[in-house]
Amino acid sequence: MDETAPTFQHVVIGPNGQDGWLTLPRPARALVLFAHGSGSTRHSVRNRSVARTLHGEGFGTLLFDLLEPQEAADRAKVFDIRLLTQRLVDAIRWIDRRPALASLPWALFGSCTGAAAALSAAAAQPFRVYAVVSRGGRTDLAGEALQRIKAPTLLIVGALDTEVLQLNRQAMLQLPALKELVIVPGATHLFAEPGAMAQVAEHAARWLSLQLPAVTVGGLHA
Numbered sequence: 001m002d003e004t005a006p007t008f009q010h011v012v013i014g015p016n017g018q019d020g021w022l023t024l025p026r027p028a029r030a031l032v033l034f035a036h037g038s039g040s041t042r043h044s045v046r047n048r049s050v051a052r053t054l055h056g057e058g059f060g061t062l063l064f065d066l067l068e069p070q071e072a073a074d075r076a077k078v079f080d081i082r083l084l085t086q087r088l089v090d091a092i093r094w095i096d097r098r099p100a101l102a103s104l105p106w107a108l109f110g111s112c113t114g115a116a117a118a119l120s121a122a123a124a125q126p127f128r129v130y131a132v133v134s135r136g137g138r139t140d141l142a143g144e145a146l147q148r149i150k151a152p153t154l155l156i157v158g159a160l161d162t163e164v165l166q167l168n169r170q171a172m173l174q175l176p177a178l179k180e181l182v183i184v185p186g187a188t189h190l191f192a193e194p195g196a197m198a199q200v201a202e203h204a205a206r207w208l209s210l211q212l213p214a215v216t217v218g219g220l221h222a
Contacts, residue, residue, distance in 0.1 A: 006055050013064050014090030020064025022101075023051065028060040030130070030212040031095065031104045035088050035121075036066060037112025037138070038078060046190070046197055047111060050135075053201035059208060060104065064091060066114065081141045084117035085124070092125060105212050107131040107151075109204060112189075116141035123148040131211035133204045136164055136189050139171035146171055152178040154207040156200050158187030180207070 006025045013020050021042050024031075032054055034047050042063040051061040066087045071077045088108070095101045107130055110118030115137025122129040123145035132153040139146065139155065153175055155168045165183065172181050182203050187196040 006060075011062075011064070011094075013094045014087060016068065016087070016090070018065045018068075018087060018091070020062055020091070022060070022062050023055060024060035025055050025058050027058070028104060029058040030208065031060040031062060031101060031106040032109050032208065033088065033091055033095075033106060033118075034061060034063045035084065035108060035110040035114030035118045036063075037110065037114035037136075040072075040111070040114075044111075046135075046200075047109070049197050050109065050201045050204055053198075053205055054208070057205045057209060059205070059212075062091065062095070066117070079113055079141070081113065081116045081120060081143075084113065085120040088117050088121040089124060092121065092128065105130045107133065107208055107212060109133045109135070110137060111135045113138050113141060115139065119149060119153070120145040122151045122153070126150040130213065131208055133207055134168075135200055135204075136161060136191065137168065137171075138164065140167045142171075146174040147176060149175055150177050152207070152211040153180075154203065155179070155181045156203055157181070157183055158189060158191055158193075158196065159183050159185050160187060161189040164189060178211075 006023050009022045011020045011022050108118035115134035119142040122132045129151040134155045157165045157168045184199050191197045
């Protein structure tokens, strides 16, 4: 048995019982919560790819379903940022009740509508969120919350995702804290082009390594 391999656990989060996957390297330096977008789930191939890169850099990850299956089929709920933010806050509270996890600094990684929820949650938890990464984020849906974010924020957008790129440029003008906009050449909204998601993962790992404090925790006892 490889004692250095990341530990993996299926978890159930919050009052609505959202399914999640918790993975912690040994030791773990931080925990990154993923907020999937457009009704996606913890099975998201793209976010799982990013998570694997983060594991290699010593970051733990929590991928969980913001919406129940029947909710994900309802487009109104997919774009209900208040609901998505509340589910993310529920996950934060779940973490805070578990000493092995609460002792870790943590960050948020959001995609599309999930990025709006991540940004809103960061504004609501200004002294708990150490960093935020947005991939193809609908930053406009975060509204005035952008102006209250204290955490260093990285916005990653595909160069060919022109509408979302414009929204993220506008968000850069509103974010008061440390911020950076990375434009991935030749990439569209889903970063499906060869090598595009690898660039997303590399930029996310770089940002989190720079912004998160150096704290390590051993095994998984959630």
